[in-house]
Amino acid sequence: MSLPALTDPWSIAGVRIPNRVTLAPLAGIGNWVVRLQAKRHGAGYAVSEMVSSFAIHYRNEKTLRDLLTFKAEEHDGGPVAIQLFGQDPEVMRSAAAYVAEHTSVDIIDLNMGCPVPKVVKTGAGAAMLKDPETAVAVARAAKEGSGLPVTVKLRSASRKDGEHDGYALAARLVEEAGVDAIGFHPRSAQVHHRGTPDYALAARLVEELPVPVVLTGGLHDVASTLAAYEQVRPAAVMLARGALGNPWLFASLLGRRADAPPAVADVLAEFDWVLDRTIEHLGAERAGRYLRKHYPWYVERLAEAAGVSPTTAAYKQLQESLQRSDDIEAARALLHEAAAVAA
Ligand SMILES: Cc1cc2nc3c(=O)[nH]c(=O)nc-3n(C[C@H](O)[C@H](O)[C@H](O)COP(=O)(O)O)c2cc1C
Structure with a gap:
């Protein structure tokens, strides 16, 4: 099948997304201002920074005030997701129900890829790659609690020379928890953000899964993003470090401006x-x-x-x-x- 243009629409569980260039979750950065900035420059979909399911469950005031603000204008350019993290299915169910009721998010994304020790030592983030039963239970609880489409963003593996436990988990999440899309970062948690992503592995996942796979990792400019898009053939690309203070990258990828530095x-x-x-x-x-x-x-x-x-x-x-x-x-x-x- 021919590869869709990045300007072509697609959907996650029936939620229409107007193009295939999206903003990745960025901890401490991806608040409504940064999401709206990406949308203004063309991003078809934006995911919030990760938010603790425990903080929502226990109604942490600062979390509710600072991290759960979603503006109506963010939705103008396509849907918006909140990313939640946490390893306790019942807490996740409660947090997912809260965001469905109290915010305008269209989709819930679950973090199963964060390698930061503070997160991993609680059993959340990339630690979930080693605990598929819990990962499936958490994803199921998020779906049941919210009634919204649920996606999971994960790494290809826990360790750089180990088995591809993240790759294997993706299929289980779709099959056993009904997860509606996968955000795939084909680097191991061990390497954090270093090195070249394994795009050949990502291409295999795209072929294998019956749901959209969104590619993240190494998409730092127009040339690298287009090359990865053509090789992996994902449903969409997700920009992270390449878009930091550089929202023009969204517009350039969508052909709305030249691939040149802004004036x-x-x-x-x-x-x-x-x-x-x-x-x-x-x-x-x-x-x-x-x-x-x-x-x-x-x-x-x-x-x-x-x-x-x-x-x-x-x-x-x-x-x-x-x-x-x-x-x-x-x-x-x-x-x-x-x-x-x-x-
Ligand atoms: C500062 C920073 C914060 C990040 N925060 C999150 C996060 O909250 N949730 C998540 O799933 N990934 C997070 N990531 C990972 C990115 O979403 C992305 O998958 C990763 O940076 C790979 O893409 P890149 O090589 O294009 O930067 C973060 C990355 C960076 C650099």
Whole structure:
């Protein structure tokens, strides 16, 4: 069969997704601002940062306030999912029921791939690859609790030289828990985010499973994403590190803009948009601290737009000044000044 264009629609359990370029879950990053940013630049589907099922079950105030905000405009460009993690089926059932009732999410995604020790030592994330019975029970509970489509994002394996326990788990989740799609990251949990993903293995999974497989891993620019899409033939591609402070990648992949760095004015306008929306989300004080994580990406874009290496002295100094600043308006002024020089 011919390979659909990335601009072609597809669906997860009857939920229509207008194109095949999607935003990956990104812990500490993928809040409504970042999801809406991806959607504005064309992403057909976006998954939230991972959220603890326990925190929802126990009604942790900060979690409910900061992580369970989904804006109506996020849905304009296609559906939105929340990613939940946790190893206890009954807690997952309760958390899934809560998000179905209290948020506008269309789909629940379950994290079975996070390799971070804090998560794995509780038996959640990538630890689930070694415990298929629990993984199936958790997925079933999420479906029953929410009544929503449920997808699972997982790694190909726990260990780099071990069996492909994640690959095997994917089929069981679909067969035994009725999981509606799989997000597949063909790297082992052991290597975290290093090395080349095993796209040949991902292609086999796409052939084998009766549900959509969404590919993530190593999709850092237009060329690498198109090459992986053609090799693996997944239902969709899911951008992660490649999209950090680079929402233009969505538009370039969808043919809505050239595959070229954004202009200085575009970087500045985007930066202002992110600042304004994050102030709306967190208030100016918290936004100022939180956004330090985002600043380096926009400095890099600015350097690219100016045709200069981000390692030159001026850009290094700008990075340092931004990291020292927790005043959001001071940070805005710094980037505007640098942009005036770059333009
Ligand atoms: C900062 C960061 C946070 C991430 N957070 C999550 C997460 O919350 N849930 C998840 O399933 N994967 C998470 N991932 C993994 C990504 O979704 C993605 O699968 C992975 O980075 C591979 O894609 P890449 O090589 O294109 O970056 C995270 C990755 C990064 C770099």
